[in-house]
Amino acid sequence: MSEIESVRKGKGTIFLRKEVCKGCSFCIDFCPTHCLEFSIEFNQKGYHFPLLARPLDCTGCDLCGLYCPDFAIFGVKIKDLEKRRTSPEPLIPAKG
Amino acid sequence: MSDDLALDIQNPVMQLLRQDRIPHIWCPGCGIGTTVNCFVRAMLESGLNLDNVAVVSGIGCTGRVAGYINLDSFHTTHGRAIPFATGMKLANPNLKVIVYSGDGDLSAIGGNHFIHAARRNMDLMVVCVTNFTYGMTGGQVAPTTPLGPTQTTMPYGNFENPFNLPFLADACGAVYVARWTVFHVRQLAKAMKEGLSKRGFVFIEAISPCPTLYSRRNRLGDGADQLKYYKERSIVKNGADTKDVGLTFQGDITVGKFVDRERPTWLDSMNGHFSTHFKEKYKIYGGSHGED
Ligand SMILES: Cc1ncc(C[n+]2csc(CCOP(=O)(O)OP(=O)(O)O)c2C)c(N)n1
Ligand code: SF4
Ligand code: SF4
Numbered sequence A: 001m002s003e004i005e006s007v008r009k010g011k012g013t014i015f016l017r018k019e020v021c022k023g024c025s026f027c028i029d030f031c032p033t034h035c036l037e038f039s040i041e042f043n044q045k046g047y048h049f050p051l052l053a054r055p056l057d058c059t060g061c062d063l064c065g066l067y068c069p070d071f072a073i074f075g076v077k078i079k080d081l082e083k084r085r086t087s088p089e090p091l092i093p094a095k096g
Numbered sequence B: 001m002s003d004d005l006a007l008d009i010q011n012p013v014m015q016l017l018r019q020d021r022i023p024h025i026w027c028p029g030c031g032i033g034t035t036v037n038c039f040v041r042a043m044l045e046s047g048l049n050l051d052n053v054a055v056v057s058g059i060g061c062t063g064r065v066a067g068y069i070n071l072d073s074f075h076t077t078h079g080r081a082i083p084f085a086t087g088m089k090l091a092n093p094n095l096k097v098i099v100y101s102g103d104g105d106l107s108a109i110g111g112n113h114f115i116h117a118a119r120r121n122m123d124l125m126v127v128c129v130t131n132f133t134y135g136m137t138g139g140q141v142a143p144t145t146p147l148g149p150t151q152t153t154m155p156y157g158n159f160e161n162p163f164n165l166p167f168l169a170d171a172c173g174a175v176y177v178a179r180w181t182v183f184h185v186r187q188l189a190k191a192m193k194e195g196l197s198k199r200g201f202v203f204i205e206a207i208s209p210c211p212t213l214y215s216r217r218n219r220l221g222d223g224a225d226q227l228k229y230y231k232e233r234s235i236v237k238n239g240a241d242t243k244d245v246g247l248t249f250q251g252d253i254t255v256g257k258f259v260d261r262e263r264p265t266w267l268d269s270m271n272g273h274f275s276t277h278f279k280e281k282y283k284i285y286g287g288s289h290g291e292d
């Protein structure tokens, strides 16, 4: 979690489950602010995964989350972090 | 940044996925997972009561979607997702039924069901992931394969004229027809959300990379390279005449919302017809379209 603290100056941050990433680079190639880069490290399956290389540039727009075909990464706006942590979105929204 | 499996903030898509089944079987750079992101976001924003939503697919890589969505979902036989979905919808008109299908599944073995469901304006939303090939079975030619590319069953390149699926759906009477690519994630999610709110036969085509078979066999690079091609060569033309939106190998891709109209659904027509015929002896059959 310390890394989260260090990026708080930016507007957003990412969350990543690196073990389910398959290294397709969609998030890296299509992030509007180009703030992600591949790790040098491999995950357990042998793929390079994204790292938030330029945390100040991340806006938390979650476009990486929309692109990621493996549901491995998503973005959150810093201003929403606390809210998301304390009251996770309801499982079935609206009338359900 | 956090990378353990128990994140304290959840990815919003996880709410509607069977998490025990992730990681999924799709190859690195396959676009099917991206369409699922769009679909889940559309569902979450749709305001539908998700207890009344069902997802049906046939067989294929795309057919696996039903198995990953944490709603009532059915993995039926190859090509038969539409008849299965039709049966569900007519037996319980309160349901909102979505068919999630591969292009081969939908337009080859399932082609007949597709045209008739559109003709009848059956109240279904059909999402077609078009990757121009039969993914699951090893890259055979599909009815959507454009002229030119090599496939396992077309070793010297495809010479069969392909379907233009939006045109087919439009000609048969679909009330909503849109096409986007996996590059256009926001637009695709919006189209799906709109489609969920329509009554009648909705057809949404998502052009998607199959890096393992289609791209590799034709030296098109990986999934991200296909997304870059979609980005460069897509032309947004809402309201385009669907007869002009056919696709060529690595050529321009016309995307947008092509058709949005109203037409009585099959149940509306049946109710209208029998009410006229039998007058007050006939009791209207129908439900609420998944809204309560
Ligand atoms: C009745 C029947 N015929 C053939 C098959 C073999 N089969 C399985 S998946 C498939 C095609 C899948 O292609 P598509 O629908 O385009 O989906 P994709 O895998 O590309 O997502 C075929 C022919 C089958 N399972 N059942
Ligand atoms: S949240 Fe937006 S800005 Fe941040 S990494 Fe993801 S796509 Fe880039
Ligand atoms: S989009 Fe997802 S799977 Fe692809 S590199 Fe990024 S995190 Fe990994």
Ligand code: SF4
Residues within 6 Å of the ligand: B025, B026, B027, B029, B030, B031, B032, B061, B062, B131, B135, B136, B209, B210, B211, B212, B213
């Ligand atoms: S074979 Fe093609 S369609 Fe199937 S999962 Fe792999 S990339 Fe996707």
